[in-house]
Amino acid sequence: MPSAQTPRARLADERLLDRAFTRSNAPRWNLTRGSFASALERSIASRFVTEVKTPAVISDYVDSLNLEELALACACAEGQVSAWAYFIECHRPGLRAAARAIAGDDAGADLADSLYAELYGLEERDGRRRSLFDYFHGRSRLSTWLRSILAQRNVDRARVARRTRPLEEAGENGEEPRASSVQSDPDRARFAALAQAALSEAIRRLQPEDRLRLSSYYLQRLTLAQIGRLMGEHEATVSRKLDRLRRELRAGVERSLREDHQLSDAQVQACLDCAMDDTGFDLDEVLGNRRAGAGGRQEKAGGSF
Amino acid sequence: MKPIDADRDPAFDGFVARGLERETDASGNACPDADLLAAWFDRSLSPLEAERIEAHSAACGSCQQILADLARSEPEVTRAAPVPAPARPWHWHWRWLAPLATAVVVLVVGTRTLRAPSEVPSDVLLQMKSKESEMARTMPPMSPPVPVPGEERPAIRPESALESKGETARALQKPAPGAVQLTERAVVQGQAPSAAAGAGASARPTALTRETPEPLLVTSAAAPPGNGVTWRYGQGGVIERSTDRGQTWERQRSGVTAALTDGSAPTDRICWIVGARGVVLRTTDGSTWVRVASPTMVDLVSVHAWNDANSTITAADHTEYVTTDGGASWRKR
Numbered sequence: 001m002p003s004a005q006t007p008r009a010r011l012a013d014e015r016l017l018d019r020a021f022t023r024s025n026a027p028r029w030n031l032t033r034g035s036f037a038s039a040l041e042r043s044i045a046s047r048f049v050t051e052v053k054t055p056a057v058i059s060d061y062v063d064s065l066n067l068e069e070l071a072l073a074c075a076c077a078e079g080q081v082s083a084w085a086y087f088i089e090c091h092r093p094g095l096r097a098a099a100r101a102i103a104g105d106d107a108g109a110d111l112a113d114s115l116y117a118e119l120y121g122l123e124e125r126d127g128r129r130r131s132l133f134d135y136f137h138g139r140s141r142l143s144t145w146l147r148s149i150l151a152q153r154n155v156d157r158a159r160v161a162r163r164t165r166p167l168e169e170a171g172e173n174g175e176e177p178r179a180s181s182v183q184s185d186p187d188r189a190r191f192a193a194l195a196q197a198a199l200s201e202a203i204r205r206l207q208p209e210d211r212l213r214l215s216s217y218y219l220q221r222l223t224l225a226q227i228g229r230l231m232g233e234h235e236a237t238v239s240r241k242l243d244r245l246r247r248e249l250r251a252g253v254e255r256s257l258r259e260d261h262q263l264s265d266a267q268v269q270a271c272l273d274c275a276m277d278d279t280g281f282d283l284d285e286v287l288g289n290r291r292a293g294a295g296g297r298q299e300k301a302g303g304s305f
Numbered sequence: 306m307k308p309i310d311a312d313r314d315p316a317f318d319g320f321v322a323r324g325l326e327r328e329t330d331a332s333g334n335a336c337p338d339a340d341l342l343a344a345w346f347d348r349s350l351s352p353l354e355a356e357r358i359e360a361h362s363a364a365c366g367s368c369q370q371i372l373a374d375l376a377r378s379e380p381e382v383t384r385a386a387p388v389p390a391p392a393r394p395w396h397w398h399w400r401w402l403a404p405l406a407t408a409v410v411v412l413v414v415g416t417r418t419l420r421a422p423s424e425v426p427s428d429v430l431l432q433m434k435s436k437e438s439e440m441a442r443t444m445p446p447m448s449p450p451v452p453v454p455g456e457e458r459p460a461i462r463p464e465s466a467l468e469s470k471g472e473t474a475r476a477l478q479k480p481a482p483g484a485v486q487l488t489e490r491a492v493v494q495g496q497a498p499s500a501a502a503g504a505g506a507s508a509r510p511t512a513l514t515r516e517t518p519e520p521l522l523v524t525s526a527a528a529p530p531g532n533g534v535t536w537r538y539g540q541g542g543v544i545e546r547s548t549d550r551g552q553t554w555e556r557q558r559s560g561v562t563a564a565l566t567d568g569s570a571p572t573d574r575i576c577w578i579v580g581a582r583g584v585v586l587r588t589t590d591g592s593t594w595v596r597v598a599s600p601t602m603v604d605l606v607s608v609h610a611w612n613d614a615n616s617t618i619t620a621a622d623h624t625e626y627v628t629t630d631g632g633a634s635w636r637k638r
Contacts, residue, residue: 060561064542101374101378144344144347144375147375148342150374150378151371151378199320199324208359209363212359212369218318219322219325219366226376229379230372230373249321
């Protein structure tokens with residue numbers, strides 16, 4: 001996360017500031033023009049770290065921001081009571097619901113509560129209270145940003161939990177190398193390795209958005225509707241694309257084995273059989289226990305889409 | 306949803322999942338902050354920024370999980386039940402009349418032709434067709450079908466959509482030399498009362514869906530004959546105007562980067578365009594776009610304007626807002 005104290009881009013265009021200030025409805029929260037200008041300058045500095053910024057580009061950028069929510073966040077960071085009352089009223093239910101969806105019922109409440117302390121800013125630096133709101137730059141909806149922060153905190157917590165988990169517990173959860181049938185059969189091991197290498201190469205060749213789509217389904221276990229929301233597509237489109245990707249991956253693996261390794265059709269099939277046997281036939285087993293607390297995909301167990 | 310490929314080998318799923326797992330967490334770059342991931346989710350990044358986020362997240366397990374959690378905690382997703390059609394303002398109902406009248410005329414003509422072809426002289430048929438065309442010209446376009454979750458939106462062939470607009474549409478198909486090319490995969494839009502009535506109705510973008518908005522066209526049919534003023538708009542806040550029936554296009558400054566989803570042009574100088582995250586834009590001189598204060602942050606999927614002051618916008622959550630003062634204030638319908 002970039003520092004909230006990123007050197008500020010001077011907002012020299014007074015007319016632009018006037019326009020943004022009017023649109024932001026900042027006086028509603030007793031927010032001064034100077035405070036709002038500072039928030040705007042932080043946002044500009046965060047967006048144009050390396051890029052050249054012309055007045056026209058800055059103007060377009062400022063016009064694209066959620067200025068009202070930027071003003072609200074700025075007022076909350078300053079501790080304006082009316083702004084906090086509005087924030088609590090409008091965002092608290094959504095925040096708690098999101099935390100439950102992300103971390104599960106038990107951990108969710110704790111996750112949401114811990115965020116309030118950060119949003120208010122209990123720590124002081126250079127004589128000023130540092131609020132998490134200082135990092136909201138108005139580029140997204142405030143509610144999306146809050147959920148993104150919650151998700152980030154949840155990932156951090158899971159990482160810490162993994163780091164501090166006793167070794168024997170980790171072993172119980174299957175993180176030790178699995179003994180499989182391939183270890184006792186050199187040919188099977190070679191075939192499985194060839195198929196896995198071909199699959200890895202095929203995955204690396206995918207377009208980022210296709211790979212993200214696949215990972216959302218296979219690793220994150222999102223439903224088709226959720227993937228649709230993520231990718232901006234209808235769930236039927238997601239389903240169709242996932243099906244196409246799966247076919248392309250299989251075709252890519254088979255082609256690689258056939259052409260790069262000069263394997264016969266029977267050998268290609270043997271490679272796939274070995275690789276699939278090595279990974280296990282149960283998708284739940286392969287992906288099991290990846291998420292603690294939060295509900296994974298519930299629409300089916302077989303992994304079809 | 307019924308699996309598309311129900312008979313496939315589930316073992317291959319496990320193989321793919323494990324391969325993805327091996328290839329994840331290999332992005333090698335610092336993770337984008339929560340602000341950027343949230344903006345990516347809200348589709349408010351520039352195309353270049355969005356590409357960077359996708360390239361990183363495709364191989365980063367942590368970012369994948371954050372994005373997945375965003376999707377998982379999105380309120381809209383949690384209520385994925387079929388949504389009933391919202392109550393439409395009067396102009397939506399009127400829009401059905403053109404295709405309905407067309408269907409009735411076609412049915413009558415077809416029936417009479419089948420029963421006694423010789424009884425229907427060709428001049429009568431011509432008159433009927435003329436009336437049909439007249440109705441189509443005078444009626445606003447039809448309301449879009451309300452999508453049923455799980456149902457595929459039928460692909461819209463640009464050729465057929467554009468053909469329906471006649472000469473203007475054909476001109477739009479030709480790439481103008483030096484003009485910025487938008488991916489015109491969607492429709493000719495006829496939001497103005499007399500624009501593309503009936504004929505372009507089936508090509509109207511399906512409202513109330515969350516599909517990625519594609520670049521669209523909005524035509525100001527209220528422009529004087531021969532004037533040919535047309536706007537087109539799409540991803541990244543792009544707006545372009547043509548004053549020569551699509552021969553050449555001039556990029557206009559929209560001041561936003563959000564995806565623009567619908568437009569309505571009652572005259573050749575007045576046009577309203579709406580987009581993601583409650584973006585409402587309006588021009589009253591045909592060239593300068595002003596962002597109008599929006600009553601909502603929800604994605605907007607439809608706009609219908611009568612003039613520079615009166616307009617109705619529809620959000621993805623089916624809420625409709627009406628303004629009678631050019632967007633200074635909005636009333637929930």
